[in-house]
Amino acid sequence: MVAAYAHRADVPGAQWWDLLVAAERQIDLLGYAMLFLSEQHPRLCDLLRGKAAASCRVRIALADPASPQARERDAEEGLAGALLGRISTALRYLDQLRSCEGIELHLHATPLYNSLFRFDEEMFVTPHLYGVPGYGAPLLHLRRLGAEGLFTSYAKHFDDVWATSVPAGQR
Numbered sequence: 001m002v003a004a005y006a007h008r009a010d011v012p013g014a015q016w017w018d019l020l021v022a023a024e025r026q027i028d029l030l031g032y033a034m035l036f037l038s039e040q041h042p043r044l045c046d047l048l049r050g051k052a053a054a055s056c057r058v059r060i061a062l063a064d065p066a067s068p069q070a071r072e073r074d075a076e077e078g079l080a081g082a083l084l085g086r087i088s089t090a091l092r093y094l095d096q097l098r099s100c101e102g103i104e105l106h107l108h109a110t111p112l113y114n115s116l117f118r119f120d121e122e123m124f125v126t127p128h129l130y131g132v133p134g135y136g137a138p139l140l141h142l143r144r145l146g147a148e149g150l151f152t153s154y155a156k157h158f159d160d161v162w163a164t165s166v167p168a169g170q171r
Contacts, residue, residue: 002141009135019119031115033086038093052102067109106165
């Protein structure tokens with residue numbers, strides 16, 4: 001583990017951007033809405049297009065806003081539909097990436113226990129806490145240190161959720 005933060009919001013925005021920029025082989029993003037990434041980084045789609053053009057694999061999995069799991073999470077946080085709206089807004093921002101070779105935008109319908117943000121051999125993991133919005137949940141900054149360990153476990157978690165997801169627009 002590289003670092004631990006009490007809240008996702010405590011991670012400086014520049015650190016997110018630096019990890020995105022540094023990634024060369026793989027960027028994996030898994031969460032409910034992840035709207036904060038587009039809001040904090042207006043050039044996010046341009047950066048991801050450039051990464052894909054340079055042979056970096058980009059996989060993004062957002063919650064299906066029509067899924068019972070997204071509605072349940074929205075209710076847990078007392079958001080009265082706001083989470084579902086945030087997911088839909090994030091999908092509108094990211095929709096321009098659906099036609100880009102090397103970028104896959106999927107929807108999942110799983111109860112998420114963690115949001116994951118992978119940048120090659122580094123990863124941010126946000127463990128979800130009952131009733132706590134993503135920005136208020138803790139965040140772990142992990143780095144792959146070997147073939148086994150925390151990083152590998154969370155990378156497998158991403159792959160397992162990804163395997164259940166479908167390309168955006170097919171649900």
